[in-house]
Amino acid sequence: MLDNAAIAELLSREAEQASEPLRRAFLRAARKAFLWDHEAYDLLAAGKSLTELEGIGPFLDRKIREWFESHPTHLCAPEIRDEFLTLTRARRLLFDHPNFPKTLQGDLHAHTCWSDGTGTVAEMATAARDRGYRYLAITDHTKALKIARGLNEEQLLDQGKEIGAINVVLAEKAVDLVILRSAEVNLTPLGQADLGPAALSGLDLVIGSFHSALRRSEDQTERYLAALRNPAIHILGHPQGRIFNHRQGLLADWPRVFAEAARLDKAVEIDAYPDRQDLKLSLLRLALKEGARISLGTDAHHPEQLAFMDFALATALLAGYQKDRILNFMSIQELKKWFSDLKAGQFRLH
Ligand SMILES: [Zn+2]
Ligand SMILES: [Zn+2]
Known part of the structure; x- marks a missing residue:
């Protein structure tokens, strides 16, 4: 299952291959993914559009859906993007440890x-x-x-x-x-x-x-x-x-x-x-x-x-x-x- 952190990594990798203005859109979406209120997989499971997520338009919605179908692997981030928590993960951790x-x-x-x-x-x-x-x-x-x-x-x-x-x-x-x-x-x-x-x-x-x-x-x-x-x-x-x-x-x-x-x-x-x-x-x-x-x-x-x-x-x-x-x-x-x-x-x- 691709979580928002994995999506941020895939978006960042796309940015490295893309030319402007797409490169900027990928980079922006990758940053925004850390602040999304919901996991993209929850939206998909609920039959919702990913365009509800900040930084995601119809083109990136399609792109992310393709990734969910192709199950990409080797999603380890390089150091410049490694060890960043997404808001969804941070909140899950705190929810599990309410004290x-x-x-x-x-x-x-x-x-x-x-x-x-x-x-x-x-x-x-x-x-x-x-x-x-x-x-x-x-x-x-x-x-x-x-x-x-x-x-x-x-x-x-x-x-x-x-x-x-x-x-x-x-x-x-x-x-x-x-x-x-x-x-x-x-x-x-x-x-x-x-x-x-x-x-x-x-x-x-x-x-x-x-x-x-x-x-x-x-x-x-x-x-x-x-x-x-x-x-x-x-x-x-x-x-x-x-x-x-x-x-x-x-x-x-x-x-x-x-x-x-x-x-x-x-x-x-x-x-x-x-x-x-x-x-x-x-x-x-x-x-x-x-x-x-x-x-x-x-x-x-x-x-x-x-x-x-x-x-x-x-x-x-x-x-x-x-x-x-x-x-x-x-x-x-x-x-x-x-x-x-x-x-x-x-x-x-x-
Ligand atoms: Zn300061
Ligand atoms: Zn400062």
Whole structure:
């Protein structure tokens, strides 16, 4: 039986043979397959058209039906497309383990229209409240990432005031939700942040992410160790830097990176954005073995994208992570204690 992941792989292979504009249609459908609400085989069994699925028109409907008849084999994906969960599979896994997601407290990676997101802080807060979260970290990009309208020191302060005012309103309305003042700080390939300690020390939580020099083929262990040792950084965001069908991500001595994260009590992220899913399962298993904490973040750029959390939860579940090593299952008090212990530790370790 071809599941949506197998269909995504077949669509990607067709794209490799096709010329424009078909190539683009195959690629788009392959990406969309990860977000389809239903398995294509369920639609077919119900006698429905596959054109109900986003990215699928009559031509691709026929193509996929042919695959169901010809039963293609050898559907292992190459590394650039490997270890990506589909939404349907992630949801099945969580449905089978209902206790796992139940006590999730919040999301620790989300963007707003202050940088390249499309929702306001208030809209993101409403979406977090609707999901029953106790906290949401607003982690907009910082100034070196110009393409994403990264924030400078002054804008970050202004955003902090807006978040403070929203927290006051939430408290007045007795909504049990706190918006965390955070940032996804842009790291240089040497692991240095683009904002100084003065700007970052006022934040509740800081993610550090690499957004450049992501196609290097040589080992990048040193940049990860430098990022983790950077006292301003609490969480290493989308560590590998991979993108589905676009970029394989960096190479490193991952056990060493994760062991250093564990030693410093910092967290490595599962970025749940469907195209990223980074850390991937095999690396997450290494992180678990080394005892590193993990942080789950949707990297949402729109309020509805908070729903991407299912990808991170399912990956953590598959890796065998227990809730006590996942930041997002901490209460807000425990999470704040973890930040403050890390901040206090900066002086001890550096
Ligand atoms: Zn990022
Ligand atoms: Zn992000």
